[in-house]
Amino acid sequence: MIAVFPEPYPDELVYSVFARYFAMSGYRLYRSVAEDILRDPHSHPDVLFLGRCSEDAAARLAAYKPLGDVVMKHTMFPCLARFWLSERRRRTFEAITRMEGMLLRMARSYAAHTNVLRYCPLCAEEDRRELGETFWHRVHQIGGIAICPKHVCRLVESDALISAGSPRFVSAEEQVPDDSPVAMCQSETEVRLARYIAEVFDSDIDLDNAVPVRKFLVSRLEGTEYLSARGQQRDMVKLTRDFDEFYAGLDSNPLSELWQLEKVLTGASTDLVEVCMTAMFLRVTPEELANIHLPDKTQAERFDEAVFRLKGEGKGPTEISRRLGASVATVRTVLRKDGIEMGGRKKRSNCKGGAKPKDWEQIDREMLPKVKKVVAEMKGDGSCRPKRVSIAAVERALGLATRSLSHMSMCRREVEKHTQTSEEYWASEVLWAVRQMDENTIPMRWTDIRRLINIRRKDFIACLPYLREISENNGEYDRIAALAHGTV
Ligand SMILES: [Zn+2]
Structure with a gap:
């Protein structure tokens, strides 16, 4: 039975609160405190997250703030999952809050950076002066930061082990x-x-924000010299070169190779440090990165609008291409797409007096709920095979004319939030196939997966990083990965 329980300090790890409880409880044996704090006194305490603590300990924590806030502000959850796809992020958050201990895999992903708790000697001095004691700060445990963001001195490794x-x-x-x-x-x-990473780490997480960080980062390439005028081609060689130069002052740069940056921009890496490095280079502020949203219009749409505006002013394709810094061929493609012939004449409409202009804003508003429904159906609820979400596929499913969605900005944004790369789509298909087999208690075999969804082994392996993103934290991913690597 817990008598007096310490109040968590700002940014203190839950584990640190428990350790202070041990110190103040007067217990001499670990076993005694473990019986108070842990659901299973024989289990390991979870150093970075919440683990499975006793009802009594959970209630003591909840007396200071709701358990969800404890997870957000007193565990390393934001470091691990801030940039995960929204569904997985929410699922993991809820699982940690419900204390469905998942420490092993999460602790393992941390072990790559450090396996001991770290501290800042100056923070410790300050804590002791102001509070009479020091504690384990979360911000010092972010893998990939070697200094205290406040005092800018090197962090020191303690002997307190994280996962062993x-x-x-x-x-x-x-x-x-x-x-x-x-x-x-x-x-x-x-x-x-x-300081940038620490600020993002400490910012509140909106669990409902479904914008994938890769789309946000790519949107911030717009208007830079790394993207072609219409935004369709990336100059990754120049981007990597400038990125390396920008971070030349670091002892080690985890993103010094083109393929590593490519992983961040395609969403295969959602590591806090790597995302922050990319964003800081692209002049995204920490506030913007902590609350990402996509611009109302893509670069391609703004480009197309500029083409039509100049066309309306009587400029020809050559002049337009010169003004917009694009090739004449690109400008011609845009003009042709909208039915404007190269001579400057609009295609004649079949209706007398021309077609009535449509009220796209109203149509946009009316279609939005239907679009949301169709997108959810395509992504699947696990019971039927998922379909790939794309603008064209949604237009087809709703019986809309091709490119209708380009006039409906709300609907288009909704689809864009959920559009998938091939790898992301394959991952959702594999997961569906695996769960089908599990449900029917069929042993998981590569040949059956291939037969079920017609996927090539090469593509199966390519989609593994995305599978890690969307699979449950119950060993599902490890089983599939073992299959892909041929160990099963
Ligand atoms: Zn410090």
Whole structure:
């Protein structure tokens, strides 16, 4: 039975609160405190997330703030999942809040960066001066940041292990010595980046925001020299070169290769540090990145509008292409697309006096619920095979004329939020096939998956990063990955 329970400090890890409870409880044995705090006293405490704690401990935490807020503000959840696709992010958040312990896989993804808790000697000094004790700060545990964003000194590794060793509750107060050496960071770029990441990490997460971060980042390439005038082609070589130069002041740059940046821009990587590095380079502010939304119009649409405006002013394709910095061929394609012939005449309409102009705004509003329904049906609820979401597919499903959606901005944005790359689509198909087999208790075999959804092995392997994004945290992904790598 818990008697007095400490209130979490701002940015304190839940594990640290439990460790302080141990220190103040007067217990001498780990086992005694484990019985108070953990649902299963034999299990390991979850250092970075919430794990499965006892009802009593959960109630004590909830007395200070709702458990959902505890997950958001006192665990490493935002570092792990902020940029995941919205469905997986919400599912994981709810699972952690319900305390369906998933520490193993999540702790493993952390082990790549560090396997011990870290601290800032100056924060510890400040805490002891102001609070009388120090604690484990979340912001010092973000893999990929080696300095304290506040004091810009190097973080120090403690002996407190994150995912190995015998189970313990180790408080920062007992681990952090008074006289740790302080080494200041000399790199301006590293300081700027650390502060940027820390600000994004600490910002509230809108679980309902369904905009994939890759689409946001690509939208921020618009208007830069890395994208062609109409936004259809990327100059990844130049982008990578400038990116490397921008981050030349870092000791190590995890995105120094073209394929690594490509992974961020295609959504195969949603790592907090990698996304932040890309965004900071593209002059996205931390506030913008913490609350992403897509522009009302894509670069292609703005380009097309400019073409038609200039056409309306009587300019020819050559003049338009010169003004917009695009090739004449691109301008001609745009003009042809809308039925304007090269001589400048509009195609004659069959109706007398021309077609009546449509009220696209009203149609847009009326169609939006239908579009949402069709998109949800295409993505599937797991019971029927998913279909690939694309502008053309939605237009077909609703019986709309080709390119109708280009006139309906709300509907188009809704579809764009859910459009999938081939790899993303294959991933959802594989997941559907695997769950079909599970439901019918058929052993999972590669030949059956291939037969069911007609996928090539090469494509199966290519979609694995996306499968990781959308699979449940119950070992589903590991089983599929083992199949793809031929170990089953
Ligand atoms: Zn500090």
